[in-house]
Amino acid sequence: MLARVIGLIDKPAEGNLYLLGKNISRLSRSELSSIHNEIGIVFQENYFINEFDLETNIIFPLILKNEKKNDIVQALRELLPWLSLEKVIKEKVYKLSIAELKLAQFARAIIGRPRILLLDNFFKDVDSGIQKKINYLILALKKIGTTVIVFGQSPDDRTVNFNKKYEIYNKNLEER
């Protein structure tokens, strides 16, 4: 739920949410779009368009945002080996395994180089090998200034490094 609120999918039930210095309840639809532009989200459920192949599913937001074709192809070429998705990139999404879909979601979330990356229950069924790969990518993203927020089950502390950990306790966020 919190991930959906910070991801600007659902409205907060009460209070104000400030993202990138702006109160989102006072923003127009197009202003919200510009904030959405800065957020990469990996959903808990595998949220894809079945008619498209995996490649299209990863890059279609960039195509709609009129990014240059060469830039999109280049970004994809750099990203895919990290996530071991080259072999299945032309497959339809319904033919892929859950782990592949998770990685594809991750690829889609970071290909636009967001300032905030939200991972909703991402590490639940991911093996340690993939966790390590993801950790490298998260480190790289942090270096370029991306804030990574992970919700849900915490991965092994040895594989993924977090700066801060919070727990929701009695409707409050408490640092652990």
Place this chain on the structure above:
Amino acid sequence: MNFLKIKFFPSNIEDYLYFCASNIIFIIILLGIIEKKLEKKNINESKSEVMLFIPKVHDDFEEKRDLIFNQLSANNSIISVNKLENKEIKKILSDTLKNIDLSDEIIPEVYDVQVKASKSFDVDIINNKITKIIDGALIDKIGNKESKDFILFFSGIAVLIIIILLNNFFLLKNYLVKIKHYINLSRYFGVDDIIILRNLNIGFFILLTLVFSVSYPIFKTLMDYNFNHVFLNDFIKIYLLTYLIYNSIILTFLSIQCKIYMKNLNIL
């Protein structure tokens, strides 16, 4: 990677095929009705509906009737005169007469007079002449038929437009439901609603242009083959006008439906 398909045609090909096929059929019917009406209008412009009534008199009826015809033949604007059968006259008068049965002897002779519309045709002058020959003989202009055609044409067009709008309403509604994930994900990753709306409009504009380009040869072939029809000179103008109006209506429909749909998808 097909960038154009992703941008403008995000749904299944079947959805677009069904949209095209149904609209081709409607456009052909629409053009058929318009073309038929314009053809009738052109024919009506070259003639006017005029009737001649000659009451049957006992004394020298046939001679006097011939005299009337002589008078009419002297008039340049009259092309021809065709006699109506008694049955037809009774049918025309049935509303007025209700159940009264008229004997054939008292039914006047009625003629359909074909008149050139381009020439001036003064009914009063002719009536003055023919009433002197047979008292009660009358020539009169009747405009009833055209107004009936007009009502029929407009009701036909209105019914067809309603069917077209309903068909496209449900097609577009179904289409938007099918691309729900596409719209949602586009928004979650920062694509502005206006861009989605613009892309969908461009996609359907291309489809409608394709539909009209395909409808034209089909309509022409159908008319040539089945009716040996000669097209009016301004058919292309009518076709382009229909294309513009049709496009504007369908795209406005799409925009409104899409806006409402996106507004209801999620609050933010």
